[in-house]
Amino acid sequence: MMDILFDTQLASFFTSAAFIIIGLFAAIFLDNIIKKIIGIAFIEEGANLFLVTLGYKPGGIVPIFLPGMNSEWFAANSAYALPHALVLTSVVIGASTLAVMLAIAMVLYKKHGTLSTSKILGDEK
Amino acid sequence: MNELIPLMVIIPIACGLLLNLLHKKDRSIRILAIFVAIVLPIIPLLSNFGLHYFGGHAPLIDNSTLLGTLPSFISNSALAIFHPAITYSYQSLQKLFIFILGIVAFFAIFTSFNETKKVSGPYMFLMFMGTAAVTALLLSDDIFHMYIFFEIAALCQVGIILVSSTKGNYETALKYMILGSIGGPLLLLGIGFLLGAVGSVNITDIVYAIKHNLVNPFSQTFLIGFGLIFFGWLYASGLPPFHTIKSSIYSKALPHSAALLQSFTVITFIALGIVIFRIFSYLPFMKMVILIFSLITMILGVTMAIIQTDFRRIIGFLAVGELGYIGIGIGIGTTLSLTAGIFQAVNEILTTALLFIGFGTVFYLTKTSDMKKLGGLIAQNPKVAIMVLLGGFAMAGVPPFNGFQSKLMIVQSSLNAGFPEIAIIAVLISIITFMTFMKVFHSVYLKPKPQDLQVVNESIPTSTIFSIVILLIICLIIGLFPQLVTDNIYPFVARLI
Amino acid sequence: MGLYDMIVNSFKEVRKKVVKDSATNESVSSALAAELTLISTLLIAAIMLRHFNITLTVVVILGLGLLLTTNMPLIPKIKREQDDSLEKMVFYAILTLGILITVIYWGQTNV
Numbered sequence: 001m002m003d004i005l006f007d008t009q010l011a012s013f014f015t016s017a018a019f020i021i022i023g024l025f026a027a028i029f030l031d032n033i034i035k036k037i038i039g040i041a042f043i044e045e046g047a048n049l050f051l052v053t054l055g056y057k058p059g060g061i062v063p064i065f066l067p068g069m070n071s072e073w074f075a076a077n078s079a080y081a082l083p084h085a086l087v088l089t090s091v092v093i094g095a096s097t098l099a100v101m102l103a104i105a106m107v108l109y110k111k112h113g114t115l116s117t118s119k120i121l122g123d124e125k
Numbered sequence: 126m127n128e129l130i131p132l133m134v135i136i137p138i139a140c141g142l143l144l145n146l147l148h149k150k151d152r153s154i155r156i157l158a159i160f161v162a163i164v165l166p167i168i169p170l171l172s173n174f175g176l177h178y179f180g181g182h183a184p185l186i187d188n189s190t191l192l193g194t195l196p197s198f199i200s201n202s203a204l205a206i207f208h209p210a211i212t213y214s215y216q217s218l219q220k221l222f223i224f225i226l227g228i229v230a231f232f233a234i235f236t237s238f239n240e241t242k243k244v245s246g247p248y249m250f251l252m253f254m255g256t257a258a259v260t261a262l263l264l265s266d267d268i269f270h271m272y273i274f275f276e277i278a279a280l281c282q283v284g285i286i287l288v289s290s291t292k293g294n295y296e297t298a299l300k301y302m303i304l305g306s307i308g309g310p311l312l313l314l315g316i317g318f319l320l321g322a323v324g325s326v327n328i329t330d331i332v333y334a335i336k337h338n339l340v341n342p343f344s345q346t347f348l349i350g351f352g353l354i355f356f357g358w359l360y361a362s363g364l365p366p367f368h369t370i371k372s373s374i375y376s377k378a379l380p381h382s383a384a385l386l387q388s389f390t391v392i393t394f395i396a397l398g399i400v401i402f403r404i405f406s407y408l409p410f411m412k413m414v415i416l417i418f419s420l421i422t423m424i425l426g427v428t429m430a431i432i433q434t435d436f437r438r439i440i441g442f443l444a445v446g447e448l449g450y451i452g453i454g455i456g457i458g459t460t461l462s463l464t465a466g467i468f469q470a471v472n473e474i475l476t477t478a479l480l481f482i483g484f485g486t487v488f489y490l491t492k493t494s495d496m497k498k499l500g501g502l503i504a505q506n507p508k509v510a511i512m513v514l515l516g517g518f519a520m521a522g523v524p525p526f527n528g529f530q531s532k533l534m535i536v537q538s539s540l541n542a543g544f545p546e547i548a549i550i551a552v553l554i555s556i557i558t559f560m561t562f563m564k565v566f567h568s569v570y571l572k573p574k575p576q577d578l579q580v581v582n583e584s585i586p587t588s589t590i591f592s593i594v595i596l597l598i599i600c601l602i603i604g605l606f607p608q609l610v611t612d613n614i615y616p617f618v619a620r621l622i
Numbered sequence: 623m624g625l626y627d628m629i630v631n632s633f634k635e636v637r638k639k640v641v642k643d644s645a646t647n648e649s650v651s652s653a654l655a656a657e658l659t660l661i662s663t664l665l666i667a668a669i670m671l672r673h674f675n676i677t678l679t680v681v682v683i684l685g686l687g688l689l690l691t692t693n694m695p696l697i698p699k700i701k702r703e704q705d706d707s708l709e710k711m712v713f714y715a716i717l718t719l720g721i722l723i724t725v726i727y728w729g730q731t732n733v
Contacts, residue, residue: 020314027307028712033299040306047310047317054321072196083320086269090313093276097306100280104287104299111295121296121708300708304715311719345727352726356719366714369704410726424663429704431656432649432697497646546669553666557659564652 012053019046033105033115037098044094048087055083129172130215131179133223134261136161136168141253148246155238158249162234165256166227169220176266182210203339208327213264218467218617221610222263222395225471226388228599229478230256232592233385236482239586240381240489248288252385255281259389262396268316269326271396275312275361278389279305285382286374294377301370305360308367312357318350319404331404342407351405355414358401362394363445364422364452368429372441376494380437380485381589384478387444391477394448395470398455402463403621412458416547419452423554427561436484436565437494443520443558444477450535450551457542463618464611465534471610472527472603476520479596483513486585486593487569491578496565501574506585510570512593517566519600521559527603653697660697661690 019042026039056079063081065074105115112120140161147154185192185205192200199205234252241248258278265271279301286298320326322344323334335342358364363371371390375383398415405411426446433439451473454466486509487502488494503510519526522533532555539547603610668686671679690696703710 020310024307024716027303028716036303040303043306043310047313050314051317051320054317072198075196075199080324082324082326083317086320086326089269089273093273094310096280097276097302097309100283101299101302101306104295104302107295108299117708121300297706300706300711303708304711307712307715348726349723352723355726356722359718360715366711366718369706370711373706410729414722414726420663420667424660424667425700425704428656428660428697428700431652431659432701434649544670546666549666550663553659553663557655560655561652564648568648 009053009056009058012049012056016046016049016053019043019049031116031118033108033117033120036117037101037105040101041094041098044090044097048090048094051083051087051090055080127173127175127177127215129168130175130177130213130264133165133168133172133264134257137165137253137257137260141250141257144246144253145250146246154246154249158234158238158253161253162227162231165230166224169215169223169227172215172220174215174217174220177213177215178208178210179213180210184208203330203334203337206333207325207330208266211270212266212327212329213261214266214329215264216617217613218399219263221471221613222392223260225474226256226259226263226392229388229474230385232478232482232596233381236381236485236586236589236592237379239588240485241379245288248285251281251284251288252382255285255385255389259392262393266328267326268319268328268331268400271400272309272313272316272357275393275397276309278393279309279361282374282386282389285386286377289377289379289382291377291379297370297373297377301374304367304370308357308360311353312360315350315353315355315357318346318353322346322350328400328403335404335407347405348408351401351408351411354397354401358394358397359418361390361397362448363390364418364448365425368422368426368442368445372426372429372438372445375441375444375481376435376437380481380488383437383441384481384485387477387481388474390444391448391451391470391474394451395467398452399621402455402458406458412456415452416456419449419456420547420550421449422446422452423449423550427554427557430561431557431564434496435494436496436499436569437481437488439561439565440477440480440484443561444473446554446558447473447477447520449554450532453539453547453551454535457539457544457547458622459538459542460615460618460622461534461541462538463621464614465531465538467614467618468534468607468610469528469531472519472531472600475596475600475603476516476526476528479516479593479600480513480520482589482596483509483516483593484565484569486513486589489585489589490580490582492581496568498575498578499569500572500578501570503570504574505580509585509590509593510566512597513570514566515597516593516600517559517562519597519604521562522555523559525601525604527600527607530604530607656697657695660700664690 023039023042023046026042027036030036030039060079061077063078108120109115114120140157144154144158147157184207185195185200192205230252234249255278258274258281261274262271262278265274283298283302286294316326319331322340323331325331334340360367375386378386423446426442426449430439430442430446433442450469451466454462454469487499490502490505491499493499519528522528532551536548536551539551665683665687668683669679671682693699
């Protein structure tokens with residue numbers, strides 16, 4: 001048990017799983033539209049955290065090749081940089097999705113006067 | 126000229142951004158949009174086949190000077206073969222689909238000028254941005270890059286619905302986004318599992334790693350990655366359980382943008398479907414899962430289409446149901462069936478676009494799409510009615526149109542592969558599609574005109590009629606000379622298997 | 623006039639009741655067609671199980687046929703389950719995800 005707590009990578013994986021599960025719960029079961037959107041942000045961040053964690057290396061160094069470094073030593077010790085680069089893009093996508101969703105929520109609030117999803121989406125037929 | 130490959134994506138993005146800046150300068154927007162829309166289908170015809178590495182980072186094996194300076198454990202390993210850059214791969218299949226997408230985008234933009242009163246810069250931006258995103262999806266050989274552009278395409282689809290200002294469009298857009306926010310991150314998670322197992326997001330590299338036993342392809346990492354990517358594929362292409370939201374999106378968009386939206390969906394379906402086929406075809410149950418979902422799509426899509434009363438919704442459901450044919454082509458997994466499936470995708474893009482634009486004229490004339498309130502519109506413009514009828518024939522698979530050729534190929538390939546049941550279901554569903562279409566045609570055009578039906582606009586714009594005529598001619602040409610299309614598909618498929 | 627109004631009003635009420643149940647010729651026939659399509663395609667699709675096991679196929683087809691015919695008006699039920707409400711769509715999405723992951727993950731490791 002203590003090993004799990006002190007292993008940074010494993011702990012991060014568990015955190016990302018918890019993010020995704022909490023986010024799914026919020027997005028499915030909560031009625032308030034803002035809470036739903038927060039839950040959705042949780043799912044996205046969970047997936048991003050998962051990707052970041054993949055690039056982690058215990059005791060690794062920053063993956064920047066400086067002059068004078070031994071390339072063999074660098075290759076053996078640097079963290080994996082690709083997931084970090086990918087997450088940057090995916091965070092931007094997540095943010096724009098979130099912005100669009102909040103904008104729609106604003107419009108719907110003005111139209112219906114309530115934030116309850118069942119009331120907003122239930123009455124249109 | 127491989128420099129043209131990135132231009133296929135860059136030109137529509139740049140044009141979209143420029144149009145957004147030019148907001149309210151109607152004349153310049155019109156000229157620029159039409160010009161770029163004409164250029165879009167021409168670029169793929171001029172470009173040569175090949176690969177494009179962004180930033181010029183070719184694989185190490187192609188760069189002998191750099192390879193010599195690296196330690197031997199890198200230069201002798203698979204790392205020397207892996208692709209460090211985002212790679213665009215332009216082959217015959219991409220050429221075909223980008224050309225078709227360019228044509229549909231051109232007609233969608235062209236008809237939108239006359240059917241909407243105001244020319245809107247942001248609306249054009251969304252159309253061009255979506256086109257660029259879907260083009261990138263086709264070209265990309267990098268699964269993460271595909272995810273990014275898929276999300277951009279989804280955002281553009283939501284935007285197109287939001288600007289359509291039909292009743293209930295905001296609600297539908299919100300539902301799509303909530304469902305998409307469950308499907309999208311799970312797709313990303315699946316990609317993460319593949320990245321964790323292989324260490325690369327390049328599809329060619331992943332396939333190489335699996336083929337050369339660098340990784341254990343039956344490990345649980347791969348299995349769960351397959352499950353999540355497959356679920357993301359279901360969401361991306363609107364297979365069940367996402368068929369209701371997909372058809373509802375088509376019905377909330379304006380008809381000409383619905384024509385563009387369905388082409389986005391079909392191309393996303395094909396692009397991601399081919400990726401799944403390339404990576405996971407070693408799994409024995411992969412084809413079975415695809416077949417099951419395709420059959421459910423066909424059955425549910427068509428049965429739901431029959432009982433609707435809104436004709437835009439009916440076409441939406443039919444468009445979703447037709448995706449099942451493509452899925453069957455991928456699911457059977459022989460060379461003939463894959464060719465047939467991809468051929469069917471081309472035909473579906475064209476015929477559904479034709480039907481959306483054609484029935485869009487009814488919506489344009491009367492501002493309603495409820496079939497109970499419609500009737501007798503054949504007197505309004507009999508020529509358009511006849512052309513829409515022919516478009517429906519093309520969709521249902523009546524010779525000599527294109528749908529007949531591809532559906533015949535699918536039936537043949539399923540018989541050859543030892544699945545006569547699928548052949549029977551394909552024929553049956555095609556008959557029901559025809560019946561549904563005739564029902565719509567009857568209640569919109571032939572039924573006596575209700576007295577309270579008001580015709581808002583007197584005449585159909587010439588640009589719309591022009592689009593319908595050209596699309597119909599393309600359908601007829603492909604139906605008469607299917608080898609024009611299949612010759613482009615076959616070499617790609619032959620390398621795939 | 624009172625009697626006349628009453629008669630007219632009763633007609634209107636009857637008409638309202640009739641109109642509310644909007645079962646036109648067309649909708650009934652299309653529901654019937656959809657019903658037949660659904661049953662026949664599902665039964666034909668079930669025959670595909672013969673690639674795994676013949677006995678299983680016979681059992682499944684008999685069971686499926688019995689199930690489908692005893693629940694005969696299937697289309698209203700299916701239509702109710704597939705309407706545009708967000709809850710139902712999310713429910714089916716999560717259900718599909720669960721089944722897919724369960725079958726793919728544990729189905730492979732424990733066979």
